[in-house]
Amino acid sequence: MSLVKHLLKNDIRRLRLFLFFWIGILLLSAVLSGLKATTVAGDVLRQGIVDMVAGLVMAVQFILLALIVPFLFHSEPLTGTTAFWFTRPLEKKDVLWSKLAFLGLLMVALPIAADLLLYIASGIPATLWLAAMPDLLLKYLGMGLPLAAAAVLTRNFGLYAIVLVVWMFVSVILGAVASIIGMVAEFDGSGVDLALSDSRQLLSALVSILLCAAIIAVQYRTRKVARSYVLLGTEILVAFWVSTYSPWTILPQPTNVLDEAGLARIQATVEDKATSISDAFSRRATDTLKKEIDGELLFSGLPPASYAVATKIVAEFAIGDDTVRSVDLNNDIRFGQYDVNKGVLADAIAPLELVEENRRFFNSQTLLRLDDEEYRKYRDEPGRYSATVAYDVFEYHSVASIPLEVGARHREGGSTFTVNKVLKQSGGCIVIVNEQHFSTLATRQRTADKGRKFLYLLANRKTKETFLPKDDDFSLQFFQTANILEAKGKTLRYSSDGNNANLHPISEAWLEDAELMIVQIRWLGRSKLDVEKKGFSFGEGQFYSQTETSQEEVRTVLSDIKLADPSDRDEVKSYVLKIYEASGGQREKNPGDLQIDMLAKVGNIHLDILIKTSDYNEYYASRAIERIALPTDKELILANLETHGFLVGLVLKFGWHQEAREMLVNGLRTKDDLDPEWVKAVAGFNDPSLYPMLADYFVRGSDKDEIYSAIKDLPGIQLDDTIALAWEAAKKGGSHDYGSMIPVALDHGILDALDFYATTIPAGKELCSHYQDKVHAAVCVHTGQTGSDKELRAWYAQHKGLLRFDREQKMFVVQE
């Protein structure tokens, strides 16, 4: 033991200058890391400089390590025949222990101590940083032992550098191979989950450490260098195999928070039409051309304040017995971010109100990916869509609210949230938050949605209003130590612009009572379910062109499209598709357009072709069909009614209500975007048992003015509550929603609608041109006033507070 100490002291004395720099670099690194971890995103320029210096310091740290280790081992080398110590009374094991003691104390324990200092300074509780010891040991042993292994295989720095360079070169080559294999797996949809990929990393690190230790041990025992080189080769190959192919998941898989029964309640449906079709971006040169058919996947039966995201879809599409299988669709959300599901979020933070114009959340995603040839074969007819959908469930969970003050902090387990800066300005504010997470290999959450785990809402409990940030960027500054302490800066910009600034202002007074509400996006579980949709059609979108073409250009192209006489069905279909294709860039459509005549030319005998291809351009198709359809087409029309809602016009025209009753009622119950004629058809039954369904559709459907016209005069229908509910929903929606709803609300004496017209719209809310006249007319009718919008608003401002609604006259009158 005394000789071990003697040798250790000798090495320390010999390498004292290096050690002086090493300790200095460690301290500097810890200070810079601390600076980065706490002031991240404070000042971009300063942070950038700190980043660069920290990067440089890390590089210097590694270079120093790579220098010290060979100098340590080469003073008593194990190869060659000229070493001083070979003929001195030194036990090899004493030399080994002295080297390991140096390595362990100064190259491993000291950096770990520096890291721990950083964790303690960051306020991480002892229980957490103690749990990080294995990770830190892995990190520093993983750095030091390979260098030591290269050092014991060589007798001078030149040879050591060559071995290291060759080792690194081979490792880089194998790493590149591993990365190609990983990429291929990603493309093929056979990528592995986080638990397995982390397990591979861990095992690979362990294998590397063990085999490097074995090289050192064998060299000290036998000094037979050939054997050690064999071990080195083994290390490289085994580490590569383990990191790429190992099947062992030794780290824990995330456990579902939801129980089996909770997961079993979750169902999913797809809409009967695709929302868009696009050419699949070919990521591999060998890929054949593919089409992606996107649609809305709607989940139901979810727990409160939660939503689901599909991660993998294995689907097929069948027409009769003819089935085509889709390419498996992987939607790896580990590295992606998803739009905030505002509707669910609003429920999660109730009774606070989320001030957002549009809460509709489109869960649109690729449902099928087919070869272009298959797509052409199946696109014209509805079929049966079936899929097995793997999904993750997330929950919005309000964690805490912290004051809007610099330095305000909240700690939640291993996470810390600190307000670094608050910049108040007119109509909003910018808040810079430092988000720190402390996790270890053993305790890391290997759940989905790695990208975004927290949302930050600007909340005011007095006004009960909350705002989502307009910008919620990951700051460029990002900091990690051994994957343990992770800090990121978030620059959050809040603004009431466009959110009805008058009704929901972020003013200085408002900000006085504001706080930052932290909402966690909590993973609840993962499962699979089967989805089936009969009558699924691919929908339109094929002939939508990004380039706008003028009417004149369209007419020129159309003039070259001729229908041969006689024509077979294929020629007719080709003729129809050419018309649609020519119209792809046409933005404005009119009932007098040439296309309607051209389509109608195919004749009643080819009505089915027009119906099947109508998705490409419903505007022209529906008008042409209406022109050529005959009462004798009843069977064809009714068979296609469910998937082509516009055919309801023909149902009304030819009086087929009763035959279509079940389909009409079912559509009203399940669909959201029906043709107003459809509602008229159902209303036409005058059946009080259908009134609740009609009222419900009125609240959730669009074109409210037209629906209202269809149902308002039904005998015995009570709509006051429905109208009030619909108005509350519409005023938070888009301009189409409140534009179509203001006349209806005024008709029912909702003063808030008049106030909305008079104060909110001029304050910045848009009103689309389609509704401007309708709204103006409704205001005139229900106030008895005339004049411009400005004059009407002035009248309102003058009498605001004195107005009451006269139900008999259906007018707002001034009560003196």
Next chain:
Amino acid sequence: MGYAIRTEGLTKKFGGRAAVDQLALDVPEGSIYAFLGPNGSGKTTTIKLMMNILFPTAGRAEVLGVPSAKIGPEQFRQIGYVSENQKIPGWMTVPQLIGFCKPMYPTWDDGFCNRLLEQFDLPNDVKLKSMSRGMKVKAMLLSSLAYRPKLLVLDEPFSGLDPLVRDELIRGILELTESEGWTVFISSHDIDEVERLADWVGFIDKGKLAVSESKETLQARFRQIELALPADAHVPQELPKEWLVPQRAGHAFRFVESQYGNGSSERFNAVFPGIADADEQSLPLREIYLALARHFKGANR
């Protein structure tokens, strides 16, 4: 007689070529054994095999009664080793070298060390890497002698030293070995420098040991014989194998008798009957070495 070093069939091959070939060597205890041979003859390889620095392909070596493969710290506490191509801890000064080595040797003698320091006149404040070659050798000798080793192994210790330093070192070693009674095994390709030291001599050539015996018997059995041949004298093609490097220059004929006194007169008379007048001279070690070296070179050719 005890032996400090013995080898038996010791062989070391590098890539199939034997650097040391079936070497059988005995170094008596207390002797100063000069291990001689030209450059590349296998001297250093033999020493490294003895010191367990290299591992033999075949055969065995024993040092201080222990098989070389098992030589460890216990033996190295009794062995002093200085080699011309040994890596030295250049960053150390002499006191640091002493401080480094001392704890390894229970028999370290501070008084002796100080005496050596004085004798070798080594500076205290100069790093070894900055010292002259002679100084470095002295420092290495100091660190190998201060613990009074039983066996001192010197591998070409004087190579590249100027004559003054070499002489000083030789005198130093002679003084010490005489007073301490150590066994010294010294390898060299320069005969002159070890002639004064050695009492035993071994010649190695191309890995094979040609001679290994005491200097006294070696010098006793080697004689330079020179004679003047009559005009009609005939020198046979086949000469006795004991006659090394025979040369004829006009009437003069010269050779080295390698077994003088052991039937040498009979051999002479058998080849040159009737010639009685021959000049016999004893040979210095250098000449014996040269004769042997030339003999083997000719034999190989």
